Structures are given as structure tokens and as C-alpha cells.
Amino acid sequence: MEDKIIEFYYKWDRLEKPNGVDIVDFNLLQKQDNFPGEFHSRQEVKEALLQLIDQYKAFPQKNHFIEAKLTAALYYLNALMGERVDFYEYVEKTMGVRPKYVPEEILQKQLEKVKDLYKEVGYGYSKEEFERFKKENTLSKEEIERDFVKARDIYLPKILAWLNLDIDLQYETQFVNLDVYWMNWTSTDAKGNILLRFNTHPRNAWLRGFPETLAMHEVCGHAIQASSWKQEMHNGNIPISAGLTNVFSPESFTCEGIGDTLSWFYPEQLFSSFGQLAANARNLHVLTLNNAHIMINEGKGKNEIKEYLDTYMPGFEKDETRDKTLDEARNDPLLRTYFYVYGISSYYLVQLAEKLNDEEKKEFVIANYQNILTPQEIIQGHHLQ
Numbered sequence: 001m002e003d004k005i006i007e008f009y010y011k012w013d014r015l016e017k018p019n020g021v022d023i024v025d026f027n028l029l030q031k032q033d034n035f036p037g038e039f040h041s042r043q044e045v046k047e048a049l050l051q052l053i054d055q056y057k058a059f060p061q062k063n064h065f066i067e068a069k070l071t072a073a074l075y076y077l078n079a080l081m082g083e084r085v086d087f088y089e090y091v092e093k094t095m096g097v098r099p100k101y102v103p104e105e106i107l108q109k110q111l112e113k114v115k116d117l118y119k120e121v122g123y124g125y126s127k128e129e130f131e132r133f134k135k136e137n138t139l140s141k142e143e144i145e146r147d148f149v150k151a152r153d154i155y156l157p158k159i160l161a162w163l164n165l166d167i168d169l170q171y172e173t174q175f176v177n178l179d180v181y182w183m184n185w186t187s188t189d190a191k192g193n194i195l196l197r198f199n200t201h202p203r204n205a206w207l208r209g210f211p212e213t214l215a216m217h218e219v220c221g222h223a224i225q226a227s228s229w230k231q232e233m234h235n236g237n238i239p240i241s242a243g244l245t246n247v248f249s250p251e252s253f254t255c256e257g258i259g260d261t262l263s264w265f266y267p268e269q270l271f272s273s274f275g276q277l278a279a280n281a282r283n284l285h286v287l288t289l290n291n292a293h294i295m296i297n298e299g300k301g302k303n304e305i306k307e308y309l310d311t312y313m314p315g316f317e318k319d320e321t322r323d324k325t326l327d328e329a330r331n332d333p334l335l336r337t338y339f340y341v342y343g344i345s346s347y348y349l350v351q352l353a354e355k356l357n358d359e360e361k362k363e364f365v366i367a368n369y370q371n372i373l374t375p376q377e378i379i380q381g382h383h384l385q
């Protein structure tokens with residue numbers, strides 16, 4: 001059964017490659033040579049998947065993460081085939097979490113924190129002040145690299161010692177200079193080693209503090225988590241059918257959530273003032289986008305939503321960026337759900353970090369690195385609202 005699932009994902013991935021659609025995100029298995037086949041149409045994928053879901057129901061060692069992953073695959077495939085389902089249902093069946101507005105009091109509290117952090121480094125809170133901040137704190141290629149490496153060399157040994165995980169961490173960092181939209185990209189190479197790429201092209205503004213949050217998110221989050229999962233699969237503690245990760249299914253909740261909120265769980269402050277600002281501004285950004293994402297899917301007008309975003313983060317993004325984000329949040333089969341998971345996972349995980357003691361926080365992070373927890377295990381398991 002496990003092999004059938006793995007084969008299914010490799011075959012589907014090969015079909016979608018020419019369409020620019022990535023089915024497999026991390027390949028933690030390196031079994032691609034054992035399963036050289038390929039699907040020839042999405043209809044064929046669908047038939048195979050329906051059969052697989054049916055067979056998995058009767059599988060004695062069934063695991064509910066894998067069940068959720070297969071359901072996510074079906075909803076995503078249907079969306080790629082042009083089917084449009086209700087937004088709440090779509091996110092729930094792909095990411096495993098029901099969309100929910102972040103309450104106003106949480107946003108206000110985070111807004112005050114961000115304002116204080118800007119003040120601490122010498123800035124007010126307005127569109128003009130943000131422009132001045134950008135002008136004075138955009139990093140050069142050399143500064144990005146220097147700040148990232150410096151942060152990583154401090155955080156990584158500390159996080160590994162804190163979690164006391166015996167893992168064989170294999171990853172490579174590359175700085176590239178490409179005229180594309182992404183600033184950082186994490187993937188696996190043919191051997192399954194993790195490759196972190198940072199794009200220092202001047203097209204994207206890298207602001208002071210941001211490389212620190214990336215060292216935390218990409219290395220202490222994704223690289224450690226994926227390496228640990230790989231090892232747990234090897235030791236038989238996680239089903240190997242989970243070894244081809246997808247960004248449209250529930251593992252994204254723990255991956256992106258832990259990546260963005262790890263500093264809330266770690267007992268010491270590792271970030272500089274600019275790093276704290278970057279992490280907290282990002283948190284406010286994804287929480288407000290969570291609400292914007294629901295609003296656009298409920299049919300609210302773009303101008304109303306952009307005004308809403310601007311009340312929290314004046315001038316934080318260009319108008320065109322916000323337009324594009326909102327269009328994708330409504331219409332793009334992947335981003336309609338994947339983009340949504342950042343806000344909702346941060347919302348629940350910060351809430352959790354605030355109610356746990358230091359020991360419990362550590363145990364929670366270890367649990368996320370040694371297992372693939374579903375959003376429901378996290379949310380209901382800790383009675384989060």
C-alpha cells in the first residue's frame with residue numbers, strides 16, 4: 001500500500017511538471033528510480049486516486065495524516081481540473097483546518113507590538129515612515145549573506161541543543177541572483193539533501209532583520225524538520241508514504257507554522273531588534289492577510305479589503321502586490337489554500353506558545369519534528385480557539 005501511494009505521487013508529479021505545477025515539494029525518499037511511470041492525463045490521475053483512497057480505507061495500518069493527505073490530493077486535483085468548491089470546504093479538505101477570522105483584539109495587540117518595535121529602532125508608523133525605513137534599511141547582497149550566515153551560526157547549534165535531537169542535518173545554502181519574484185526557495189536535490197536558495201536580486205527589497213527570520217524559518221524550521229522526518233521514516237516511526245511532501249496538504253500547517261513562530265517557542269530572545277521587528281511585522285502581515293483572504297473569497301470588494309490592510313500596515317506593500325495577492329487568493333488552485341495556511345497556522349501557534357510553559361513548548365516543537373501532526377491534532381489537542 002505504501003509503495004502504491006509513493007508511486008502515485010511520482011507519476012502525478014511527472015505529468016504536471018510541464019504545466020509548471022509541482023506535486024512533490026520535498027522528496028525525502030529518493031525512490032524515483034524505482035517508480036519510473038507517468039500518468040498521461042488528469043482524468044487518469046483521478047481514477048487512480050479514487051481507487052487509492054478506496055483501498056486505503058481498508059488498509060489495516062492506516063494513518064490519519066495519510067488519509068488527510070490523500071483527501072487533499074483529490075480536492076487539489078479537482079481544482080486543477082476546473083472545479084470550484086466553497087472556500088471553507090476547500091481549505092478544510094486540503095490544509096485540514098477550517099478558515100477563521102483572526103479576532104480584532106489579537107490584531108490590535110500585535111499592531112501595538114509592531115509599532116513599539118519600529119519606535120525602538122527609530123521610526124514612526126505611517127506610510128512615509130515605512131518608506132524612510134525601506135530607504136535606510138535595504139540590504140546589499142553582501143549584507144544579506146553576512147546577516148544570514150551570522151544568524152544561522154548562532155541559532156542552529158542553540159536550537160539543536162535545546163531540542164536535543166540527534167539528527168543528521170544535511171542541507172546546502174546557495175545565494176543566487178535571479179530576476180524572479182521569489183526571495184527564498186527550499187527544495188530537495190536528487191539525493192534528498194535540502195537546498196536553501198536565497199535570491200539577492202535587487203528586484204526584491206531585503207530589509208534589515210529579514211535574514212535573521214529566514215535563518216530561523218528555513219534552517220531551524222524547514223531543514224531540521226524535514227531532516228528529522230526523513231530519519232523517522234527511515235526508523236519506521238513515520239509512514240514512508242508521507243515522504244513526498246506537498247504544499248497543498250496538511251503538512252504545510254506544521255511546516256510553515258513552526259517556521260514562522262519558532263522564536264515564540266524558544267526560551268531566549270535570539271533576534272536583534274531588527275530581527276524581532278521583522279518577525280513581528282511578518283506575523284501582523286500574515287494575520288491581516290488571513291482576514292483579507294477570507295474576505296475576498298466571501299465576495300468583498302478589493303478596494304474595501306485593501307483599505308482594511310492599509311489600516312494595519314500602511315504602505316507595507318504596493319497596491320499592485322495587494323491586487324495580485326487577492327486575485328490569487330480567490331482564483332489560484334494552489335494559493336487559494338497554501339497562501340492561507342501561513343496566517344492561520346501562526347494564529348494558532350502563537351496562541352499556543354503563549355499558554356505553554358518552557359518545558360511544554362520544547363515538547364511541542366519536538367513532537368512536530370518527530371511526527372507529522374495534523375492541524376486538528378494541534379488545535380483540538382491543545383483546546384485552541
Ligand SMILES: [Zn+2]
Nearest residue numbers: 217255256259
Ligand atoms: Zn516556509
